[in-house]
Amino acid sequence: MLNIVIFGAPGSGKGTQSERIVTKYGINHISTGDVLRAEIKNGTELGKTAKGYIDQGQLIPDSLMIDILASVLDSFEDSKGVIFDGFPRTIAQAEALKKMLAERNQEVSVMLDLEVPKDELMTRLIKRGQESGRADDNEETIKKRLNVYHSQTAPLIDWYKQEGKYSHINGLGELERITEDICQAIDKVR
Ligand code: ATP
Ligand code: MG
Secondary structure: OEEEEEEOOOOOOHHHHHHHHHHHHOOEEEEHHHHHHHHHHOOOHHHHHHHHHHHOOOOOOHHHHHHHHHHHHHHOOOOOEEEEEOOOOOHHHHHHHHHHHHHOOOOOOEEEEEEOOHHHHHHHHHHHHHHHOOOOOOHHHHHHHHHHHHHHHOOHHHHHHHHOOEEEEEOOOOHHHHHHHHHHHHHHHO
């Protein structure tokens, strides 16, 4: 089983690269952002709760997020592996993921850290906001999300280094080159 954590700041390209990896390796994709946006669209209770946090650029509470992840994970059958996109975003989530996988006799294979300079992240997200109309892709909320990333999510870099799972990927440049670098990192742990 291939369990890949794709990691990076908002706008680093996690979703784009995940789609390519899913096609190439035939694994399942969990995008917590996509799950939450679907709940919001469907007007569920969970969606209403999530919207409050997302519109403020804040993270959804860990306990809620961990439950959501567990239920998505349980919905996969005969899975060859999973790419985790947007999860974990906190140390508590990383510990929960480790435990969930251990209970299934599995572990994270590799954590891919897509690194992109801050100016480029701002440019990409503002452009995405104009094109997709995603409510949290406006300048004010983007700044908040980047702060949340630095304070709550970036500490996972050292956490995964300690686990011996860390792999750095240069997320700036040609999409295809980035995909190749990612595949190389994955093929090392397969
Ligand atoms: P990217 O552009 O690289 O795909 P992103 O940060 O723009 O990343 P999503 O991953 O789609 O976007 O997340 C959107 C929002 O959903 C986050 O800002 C946060 O409020 C919420 N969210 C998503 N995943 C989590 C999580 N694991 N824990 C808490 N909140 C989350
Ligand atoms: Mg995304």
